[in-house]
Amino acid sequence: MAQTMVQVNNVFKSYWRDTMEIPVLRSISFDIPEGEFVALMGPSGSGKTTLLNLLAGIDRPTQGNVTVAGSQISGLSDSSLARWRHDNIGFIFQFYNLIPVLTAFENVELPLLLTKLSKAERKKQVELALGIVGLADRMKHYPNQLSGGQEQRVAIARAIVTDPNVILADEPTGDLDKKSAEDIMELLSQLNAQYKKTIVMVTHDPRAAEKAHIIRRLDKGELVNGDGAR
Amino acid sequence: MKFFKLTFRNAGRHKLRTALTVLGMAIAVMAFAVIRTAIEAWYSQASASSPNRLVANNNVSIIFTLPISYQSKIAAVPGVTSVAHAQWFGGVYVDPKNFFPKFAIEAEPYLAMYPEFSLPPDQKEAFLKERNAAIVGRKLADRFGWQVGDQVRITGDIFPGDWDFVIRGIYTGMKDNTDEGSWLFHYQYIDERMRQESPGRAGQVGWFMIQIDDPTKAAEISGTIDALFKNSAAETKTQTEEAFALSFIAMSGSIIVGMQIISVMVIAIILLVLANTMAMTARERTSEYAVLKTLGFSAGKIVALIFGESLFIAILGGALGIALTFPIVGLMKVAMSAFFSAFPLPPLTFILAGSSAILVGILAALFPASKAMRTSIVDGLRVID
Ligand SMILES: Nc1ncnc2c1ncn2[C@@H]1O[C@H](COP(=O)(O)OP(=O)(O)O)[C@@H](O)[C@H]1O
Ligand SMILES: [Mg+2]
Numbered sequence: 001m002a003q004t005m006v007q008v009n010n011v012f013k014s015y016w017r018d019t020m021e022i023p024v025l026r027s028i029s030f031d032i033p034e035g036e037f038v039a040l041m042g043p044s045g046s047g048k049t050t051l052l053n054l055l056a057g058i059d060r061p062t063q064g065n066v067t068v069a070g071s072q073i074s075g076l077s078d079s080s081l082a083r084w085r086h087d088n089i090g091f092i093f094q095f096y097n098l099i100p101v102l103t104a105f106e107n108v109e110l111p112l113l114l115t116k117l118s119k120a121e122r123k124k125q126v127e128l129a130l131g132i133v134g135l136a137d138r139m140k141h142y143p144n145q146l147s148g149g150q151e152q153r154v155a156i157a158r159a160i161v162t163d164p165n166v167i168l169a170d171e172p173t174g175d176l177d178k179k180s181a182e183d184i185m186e187l188l189s190q191l192n193a194q195y196k197k198t199i200v201m202v203t204h205d206p207r208a209a210e211k212a213h214i215i216r217r218l219d220k221g222e223l224v225n226g227d228g229a230r
Numbered sequence: 231m232k233f234f235k236l237t238f239r240n241a242g243r244h245k246l247r248t249a250l251t252v253l254g255m256a257i258a259v260m261a262f263a264v265i266r267t268a269i270e271a272w273y274s275q276a277s278a279s280s281p282n283r284l285v286a287n288n289n290v291s292i293i294f295t296l297p298i299s300y301q302s303k304i305a306a307v308p309g310v311t312s313v314a315h316a317q318w319f320g321g322v323y324v325d326p327k328n329f330f331p332k333f334a335i336e337a338e339p340y341l342a343m344y345p346e347f348s349l350p351p352d353q354k355e356a357f358l359k360e361r362n363a364a365i366v367g368r369k370l371a372d373r374f375g376w377q378v379g380d381q382v383r384i385t386g387d388i389f390p391g392d393w394d395f396v397i398r399g400i401y402t403g404m405k406d407n408t409d410e411g412s413w414l415f416h417y418q419y420i421d422e423r424m425r426q427e428s429p430g431r432a433g434q435v436g437w438f439m440i441q442i443d444d445p446t447k448a449a450e451i452s453g454t455i456d457a458l459f460k461n462s463a464a465e466t467k468t469q470t471e472e473a474f475a476l477s478f479i480a481m482s483g484s485i486i487v488g489m490q491i492i493s494v495m496v497i498a499i500i501l502l503v504l505a506n507t508m509a510m511t512a513r514e515r516t517s518e519y520a521v522l523k524t525l526g527f528s529a530g531k532i533v534a535l536i537f538g539e540s541l542f543i544a545i546l547g548g549a550l551g552i553a554l555t556f557p558i559v560g561l562m563k564v565a566m567s568a569f570f571s572a573f574p575l576p577p578l579t580f581i582l583a584g585s586s587a588i589l590v591g592i593l594a595a596l597f598p599a600s601k602a603m604r605t606s607i608v609d610g611l612r613v614i615d
Contacts, residue, residue: 058524058607079528086526093611101239106231111525113233158525161577 005166005198006055011064013050013221024050025138026221030066032214034165037192037199039209042218048202049170051218055200056089056168057081061141065089071166086114087135090197092158092169096151098143105139108157115162129157133187149180156187160197167191174206185211233531234253237538240511248543251507252519253585255547256554263555263583265493271570271581276475278407278572281445283343285474287437289465292318292477293341295434296464303458309442309451313338315435317417320388323374330370332384332413334420343441346404353378353399362419366400367410376400389420391427407572409428440468497586500547504594508540512598519602520610533599540595541588549586552580 013025024047026156032038040048053059054066057073065074069088076084085091098107108129112122130136133153152172159167171189173181189211191197203209217224241248286304288294298315305313319332337358341347349357349365357363366376376382376397384393395415403410417435424432442451446604452468459466512519519532555575565572 001564056524058611082523082526082528084521085524093521093522097611099236099518099521101231101243102236106235109231110522114526199589 003030003034004031005034005066005069006200007034008051008055008065009065009067011051011054011066013047013054015063025054025061028221028223030223032198032200034198035192035196036214037189037212038201038214038216040200040202040216040218041204041206041209041210042057042148042224046215046218046219048218050202052168052170053203053224055166056091057085072221086111088165089119089157090162090164090167092152092155092167092172094171094174096143096148096155097173098154100143102142103139103142104135104143104146104154104157107143107154108161109176111158111162116179126157127159130154130162132160133157142193147180147184152176152180152184153187156184156191160191160195163217165198165199167199169199171202171204173203173205181208186202233535234538239536240490240515240535241542247507247510248448251504251543252547252550254503255500255544255590256550258496259494259548259551259583259587260558262493262534262586263552263579264558265489265496265577266582267555267559267581268564270574270576271566271572272486273405273476274572274574275570276408276472278405278409279471279475280346281448281470281472282441282443283471284448284452284455284468285437285442285471286440286452286466286468286476289456289467290463292437293492294464295431295436296438296466298433298435300459300464300466301438304318304438304440304455308449309444309447309614310440310441310455312339312343312358312441313439314343314439315417316340316418317434317436318388318418319384319386319413320387321384323384323514328374328435330373330411330413332415334417335414336417337414340414340439346408348404349399349401352362357398358496360396360398361416361422362393362395364395364413364415365397365401366413367396368402369410371397371448372401373411389424393419404484405572411570419475440472446472446572448566498589501590501593504540504544504590505597507543508594508598510537511539512536512602514612516605517603518608520605523607523610529603532602536599537592537595540598541591543573544587544591544594548584551587552583555579555583559604599603 007029008030011025011028015022015024019115028051040051042048050059055068057068057076061074065072067073071084071088073081073084099110100184101108105126107128109122112125117125127136127139130139131157135153135157136149136151138146143154146154153171172188173184176184185208188199188201192199201208201212209215216226231330277555286296286300290294295317300314301315304310317334318335319334321332322328323330341349342355353365357365364382371377378400380397382395382397384395386393399409421432440455442448448470455468456466522532523529559573559575
C-alpha cells in the first residue's frame with residue numbers, strides 16, 4: 001500500500017473580520033495516499049481555496065492538524081514553513097502569477113535561487129522543467145509575450161522545478177480556453193502518471209475533474225462524500 | 231539570474247516614474263550640496279584669518295569709526311608688534327551690480343601684516359609711491375579685465391564724489407582661501423579730501439588691524455586694549471580676526487540658519503516623494519510578494535527586495551545629484567566671486583549629501599517593507615491587480 005502523503009485531521013478554519021468570526025471549514029478529515037490525483041470540487045465560496053492553502057502551508061488551521069509529506073506543518077514556525085513549502089510543495093495558481101519582469105526561464109529559475117545549485121545546474125533543471133511542459137523554445141519570452149495556456153505551463157514548470165512531493169493547483173484551467181485547458185489537464189495527468197506526483201487540484205470543471213482518480217466535494221465548509229472514491 | 235536582478239527589473243518597470251523619482255532625488259541632493267557649499271564659503275572666509283591678527287573696532291558697531299589717534303596707544307600695548315588702520319569705502323564701479331569690497335588702508339604696515347597677499351616688489355613699490363594708486367586681487371582683476379596701469383573711476387557713496395584711481399598692482403593669494411576679490415588703496419587719499427570737504431570726518435578710521443607676537447595672549451591683549459578706551463567717547467571692541475569675520479557671519483546668521491533649514495526641508499520633501507513611489511510600488515506588487523513567499527522566499531528576502539529597490543533609486547539619484555553639484559558650484563564661483571574668495575567642496579559635503587540620500591532610501595522603504603512583511607500570503611494573493 002502506498003504511504004499517506006497528506007493527512008488532514010479534524011481541521012477547522014475561520015477568518016476574522018474585526019471581531020466577527022467567519023467559519024469557513026468545519027471538521028475536515030481525510031487522507032491522500034502518495035501518488036494520488038485528487039480533484040477538489042464544490043460551489044464557489046465553499047472553502048476549496050482555503051483548504052488547499054492549508055495543505056500548502058500558506059495558511060494555518062484554526063484547529064486540527066495537517067500533515068504533509070511527514071511534517072506536521074501546523075507546528076512549524078513561519079520561516080521553517082517557508083523552507084518546507086519550497087522543498088515539498090509546487091503551487092499552481094488560477095491566474096498563473098508569473099513575475100512579469102522575468103522571462104519564462106527566470107520565472108522557473110526563481111525557486112532554485114533558494115537552493116545551493118550552481119548556475120549550470122539550475123540551467124539544466126530549468127530547461128528540463130520547461131521541456132516537460134513543452135516550452136523549451138519560449139525560454140526568453142516574458143509573460144506578456146505568452147498566451148494564457150503557455151503562461152500556465154510556465155507556472156507548472158515553476159511548480160515542478162524543485163521536484164516537490166505534492167503539486168497543489170487552484171483552478172489551474174479556470175481562466176483558459178477549452179483547448180488550453182485540455183493541454184494543461186493532459187500535462188497534470190502526465191506529471192501524476194509518469195513522474196508519480198501527488199496532485200490536489202481545485203476545479204469547477206467536471207471534465208477537468210475526470211482526469212483525477214479521486215473527487216472530493218466541499219459544501220459550505222464540509223466534505224460531503226465520505227470515502228471520496230469516484 | 232541573481233535574486234537581486236529582480237530589484238533592478240522592478241525599478242525599471244515604470245520607467246517614467248522611476249526616472250522622475252531619480253531626477254527629483256538628484257535635484258534635492260544637488261540643492262542640499264550647493265546650499266552647504268554656500269554656507270561653507272561663508273565660514274571659509276573666516277577661517278582664512280591668521281591667529282596672530284586682532285581687529286579693534288568701535289564697540290557700538292562696525293559702521294562707527296574710531297579716532298586715528300588710538301593707533302599709537304594700541305601700538306604701545308605689550309605684545310603688540312604692529313598696528314595698521316583700515317576703512318570700508320563703499321562706492322560704485324559703473325554699476326551697483328559690480329559690487330566688490332574696497333578698503334582704504336594704511337598701506338605699508340597693512341600689507342606687512344598680510345604676508346598671504348603676494349604682490350610683485352616692483353608693483354608694491356609703485357603702489358606705495360602714488361597717492362591715488364590701488365592694488366586689486368587676481369580674481370577681481372580678471373572679472374573686469376583690469377591690467378596694471380588701468381585708470382578706474384569709482385563713484386563714492388559713503389565718501390561722496392568721483393574718485394579716480396590707477397591700478398598699480400595685482401596681488402594673488404598664497405593660500406586657497408585667501409581673498410583675491412578686494413580693492414585696496416591709500417587711506418591718505420580719502421583723508422585729504424575729508425579734511426577739505428567735511429573736516430569732522432577726517433582722522434577717523436574703521437578699524438585697527440593689530441599684529442601680536444603670541445596668539446595665546448590674544449584675549450589678554452584684547453582686554454588691555456579695550457580697557458585703554460573704556461568710558462571714552464569711542465570705546466573699542468578688540469577680537470581675533472577670525473572672531474571678527476565670524477561676527478559678520480553672525481550678522482547673516484539668520485540667513486544661514488534659514489539656508490540650513492531649507493537644505494533639511496529639501497531632503498524631507500524628497501523623502502516624501504520617494505516614500506510615495508515606494509508605497510505605490512509595493513502596493514502594486516502585493517500579490518507578487520505573496521507568490522514569492524509561496525515559493526518559499528522568506529519575509530526577509532521580500533524586505534531586502536523592497537529596500538534594494540528604494541536604495542537603488544536613492545543612490546542613483548544621489549550620485550547624479552553629487553555629479554551635478556560640480557558644474558553648479560562652478561557657475562556659483564563665477565557669479566559670486568565678489569562675495570566669496572573660495573567655494574570649498576570638502577568631503578564632508580559629499581558625505582552628508584550621500585548619506586542623506588541613503589537615509590532617504592532606507593526611510594522610504596520602511597513602511598512598504600513592514601507592510602509587505604505583515605501581509606499574510608493569503609491576504610496578498612486575494613489582491614487582484
Ligand atoms: N482571507 C480571508 N478573509 C476573510 N474571508 C475569507 C478569506 N478567504 C476566504 N474567505 C471566505 O471564506 C469562504 C471560502 O472562501 P474560498 O476558500 O476562497 O472558497 P472557494 O475557493 O471554494 O470559492 C468565502 O466565504 C470567502 O469569502
Ligand atoms: Mg477559490
